[in-house]
Amino acid sequence: MAVQQRYLFGTKGQRLFPWLLLLPGLGFYLLIGVGPSLATIVYSFTDATGIKGFPINWVGFENYDDFLFQGARSSDNLDALKRTLIFMALVTTIQFAIGLLMAVLVNQKLRGRLMFRTLFFVPVILGVAVQGLMWKLFLRPGGGPMNDIFGWLGLESQFLAGSNAFYWVIVVQIWANAGFTMVIFLAGMQTIPADLYEAAAVDGARGWQLFRNITWPQLTPAINTNFLLNIVGSLQAWMLFLVLTGYKNGTQVLGYVVYAEAFGGTGTGSFRQGYAAAASVVLFLLVLVLGMAANFVVARRERKYMS
């Protein structure tokens, strides 16, 4: 934590310099960051639209009621909520497992390990537009690379145009972010002292036993970080859906619903920003509750392994 220190650069008027120079950065942060964040909760109780000059009225819990229980699209919204949870569960577990496997593999003294590391991390820096379009081409139905590969295997799929589109987006999501999970695991592995392994090897432990008894417990901080980040990140992820499938029933997740309702992406041309703000508060609460539950699990693990 920052501790109050004696100011060294002059007296009186000059003491104001740090404040004056700090204000622009802090001001913008409050104006476009924290302020709007908190205002989201206020907006969720209004009938705001995205149209300038339109009056904004207080409507109480109407948006929430409309979104979850009464509205014409409330059952779609509950489906989206369910889908968000499925998305989270699948992405979190698979990305965690793949990232861990990658990290274990490239943490060995193998030739080319740096090349593999670089390669697995590349998608992380590309951004959704590139990630999405790249896979859209790869997954082109009826005559595309993946279609060919499926053909060789005697399989058939409409990919992003078919009924499994949701699961193909999960594949792309994991492809795009597993490298990030890997790097965090790698950073954790590099802090494990080598003599732990040497001592265990002298005792005759090897392979799986080393992983089970040394790597896994010692990796606790990285495991916890990845676990939390994957949960929170996958609950909020939706942009690949925008590029890969567009807004259509059967694939949309909560984050996409918020965006589409707020900015006319539902195809109805309406900007229901109060309603969308309520949806984003619902999503936020979901992230908060699941994040805190995950944190509870993580804290217990930490007590078990780190004490």
Place this chain on the structure above:
Amino acid sequence: MSVVAEALSDTVHSDDGGAKRRRILRKVVSYTILVLFAAFYVGPLLILVAASMKSLPEFFKNPTGLPDSLNFQNFADAWELASFPKFMLNSLIYTTVATALFVIMSIFVAFPIARGYVKGASALLTLYVVALFLPPALIPQFQLILNLGLYNTRQGYILLFLINPIGLIILVNYIKSIPRELDESAAVDGCGYFRFVFSILIPLIRPAIATVTVIHAIGIWNELILATVYLTNDDLYPITRGLIVFEGVYGSDWPKLAAAVLMLMLPMLVLYMFLQRFIISGLTSGAVKG
């Protein structure tokens, strides 16, 4: 005695042989899995490169294989049709202006917080940490920009990128590692606050500045959603938005689209090759600390 020694050396020897076999087996298994993963990662990229060199009929006939010839016509076409120079320039403007402003302002926020030169420094730092636990700002932010009359303007778009709590926390942590004696001796020599930050502090925290610059710039360069929400005039589109619009119009012309995607990727890949260390540390340090 010699029997014992022989027996000992024997067991050691045979144990070595077993260990060697296991090592080789492990290597084979490791490489097999790594190559499979690598195929999953390189595959889409190679297909993209191959597709970008095919003519449309050739692509429909043979979407997966190698192109008949090295043909860069699609790149030239996409460059023209997608208004790439215009969008690229916009992206460059947004990225450099917003990053430069953000980094300079943040140094002046981070330094007094790290040193405790302003009252309530801890509370200020907390204000940045809790940002990660607040609801998304998207909708009120939109109303704000709209009411400021900055909707669909370059200034308004840049304004959105002047904050990055994780970047600020990285700077604060790094500045804390710079010894305070430095401030003292500079102050004794009569160095002012502003000059100290510019000519002494900034050169010393270059690694942190590089990290923050790189992650902030990558974020802006890749941004698609805010560009979709805030910009409707195609003279103002950054390249990501331009690419999605191009897809909407020429989406069935896959080779041209592939060429356009590659052109958007290229600057990022080059940057990644040179700045890998900063990029990886920057993108993950927020996560590890938080």
